[in-house]
Amino acid sequence: MSKPVLRVQDLSVTFTSLAGSVFNRQERQIRAVDGINFELFAGETLGIVGESGCGKSTLARAILGLLPPNRGRVMWMGDNLTELDEEAMRQRRKELQIVFQDPVASLDPRMTAGDIISEPLWTFYPKMARLQVDERTRGMMKMVGLLPNQINRYPHEFSGGQCQRIGIARSLVLNPRLLICDEPVSALDVSIQAQIVNLLQDLQKKLGLALIFVAHDLSVVRHISDRVMVMYMGQAMEVSEKERLYRKPLHPYTNALMKSVPVPDPKLAAAARRENWLTGDMPSPYRRPKGCVFHDRCPFKVKRCEADVPPLRRMENGDRVACHRAEDLDLSVVEA
């Protein structure tokens, strides 16, 4: 295989918040993203899943330089993005784009679809001819399944799914090499979700994009990803090839997450009910458990899990897992 386009190394983001009374201020630290490592190849899709608050969106933003990391490197085609000066980073941004979660809120209601999609062009190529911009905008609209004659319409005249198409067109108009989608379908109805997932998949094939797909929905992620990273409390629990992850997860947390996904089938749902899923809530980020961050909810924990932090280690087949007991657990999924 060729060289990866993106290499994230030991990336960490810490937020500081103030607590205590006015006279007794205390600083509290939250490690939102904690030592994340992964590689991404051209044309590959990495799914990132986890519960809310696990740091998946923060990770996405840190990769794009929208949040300053306090440790680690983001190597993009040979450059360390965290060290680039503003102008160099600006030039790099053309290659790195994002699609946001809320399709309606992420569009300016006072701009037409055409203005929204062409804005990146005006920003990066201010001397581009009007006609050329127009042509490119219409081309993008066609590519994402909108009608070019809708170019002068405003966001409120589009449905949620169509607004997300506008957001995708905007993020692709500069010909990026990496597209990060942060929960791109979670705000959409299920019949429309499928349209957008299929569209992203087609576009990726057509354009050879490297894609990072952040979502809490494991079944959507399964559809679009080549590999999946499972995050919990800012850390990667498991990074595995998709089919292996869904057939035989290596980490008890992955297993628990999959078991909680309901199936639209009454008989299977009744059968699944008998199995134990995850108990309790995710611990407060201020009170991070010692040892393995998952140990207090893990049904398989042993003494060692309470003291030693399991490193994310590579298995023989190239999958990676952060669990002391990965070898002696068999978490295979029984196919219905």
Next chain:
Amino acid sequence: MALLDVTGLEVEFETPEGTVRAVSNLDFHLEEGETLAIVGESGAGKSQMMMAIMGLLAENGRARGSALYRGADLLGMTARELNAIRGNQIAMIFQDPMTSLNPYMTIEQQMTEVIMHHRKLKRDEARAQAVEMLRAVRIPDAEERIRQYPHEYSGGMRQRVMIAMGLLCEPELLIADEPSTALDVTVQAQITQLVRELREQAGMSIILITHDLAVVADIADRVMVMYAGEVVECGSAEDIFYNPQHPYTRGLLDSVPRLDRASDQDLHAIPGNPPNLLDLPVGCNFRDRCDEAREECREPPPVWRDETGRMSRCVLPMEGGKRVDPDGTGPESRATNSASRENRE
């Protein structure tokens, strides 16, 4: 007699752009101890239908038809009469636990308010009941945590508080509007389990409004599928999931990505977008997006029913069903329908 019997319900909103018909010609009933799921996408009218029944429509909204709760028409009641029922015999759990709790009041204040109003209890009695209910929904250290404000609770815990509040007066009917949509799957599984246990203990009837078919499969006895303000199909959970009759129901089921199925093909998507309620297509509302559409679909589709209460609104015949009038009502029910309407006017 059914616990709730809704006939000919119509909900309209006056807007500057014209009259929006959010719900049209809706009939359904709920038996005691039954769980009915109402499924549909945004704009299908499922929430507005319940708001109409509970007398909670916005200023510009209007409801017609009848909704008999133990024989008494909820739509004809005054606010005072409704207040005696709402929160007491019928409880509602709203969609968003973040915005449905008052951020300026402690959980204790919000919960005791309900019981003190309906049950005329003293503060410490009410408090004891509230703590007990929080324990039932598995809030840890309920005794302590009841003194906290909503922001000190996690999303899943806030939703559990909402459920606890809904159950405080031991309602006969619980209406839950997307109770687990804003939650992570792990928490969602816990909430569904909790509702199921409480249902078995208290013998409640439940109306569950949701767009999530997987949650429906997990909990519902009967399912009603809505599209653009109308019921397109209704039947037992088994019928709907294993033998869907309406093309929309089939499309909806096929577009759910499933963990228990291989993922190498494209997801099935229903083409197009839900219709604009201000400008509905003539004939079948689903016609523009339907892969079975044909010339006859330009006419209002016929309704098929069988003796089990199964129903489908489509030109395609329903398995074992008999054809009824295209406007969705049989000759008899139409008569009672207009009678009840006259009564109200």
